[in-house]
Amino acid sequence: MKTGHAAERRQRDRRTLILATSLVALLLMATGGYLALTGATHGPRDAVIGGPFELTSSDGQPVTDGSFRGKYLLIYFGYTSCADVCPTTLAGVADALDVLGRRADQLQPLFITLDPVRDTPSTIGRFAASFTPRLIGLTGTPEALRKVAREYRVSATPHPHADAYRIDHSSVLYLVGPDGRYLAPVRADQTGALMARDLARYLS
């Protein structure tokens, strides 16, 4: 009888072990699948772009991302003493607004400086307005500008001792939806007409 009980217990233990092993395997498969799924939507290639900011407008007033809810934002990062890329891009944005006509009313273009030392509120304001009065130039504290540049994955390398003062920077236009969420990049190295074509896909 004693040995019979022992055999029974061993068999029960084995069954429990098999059940536990299958459960663990199932769990691993489930979490593995879950991780693969979330990896697909939040992987490094689709890293979250954009985020809140607290900056300063050309009249010295505080401006946040929340100030523009309900409008599409087209955000570009650069600096006012940029010799070539920034002026070309912003002229393109001004052309794009013209091409879009009334549809551009849904869109607020922003130029955020990467040069807090030189680009004071009035400097950035005058510079932005020279392309189109609809372009808002924003500056801020070095910390606030670093934060927003980081959120948008903007790279900026100052060369303060070069012959001509310059900041090498990435050049992408960022389209943000009326709810404040980043929608898509828009190529900056194209004509205003082509920017308008890209933007028209999102505007109603």
Ligand code: NI
């Ligand atoms: Ni530039």
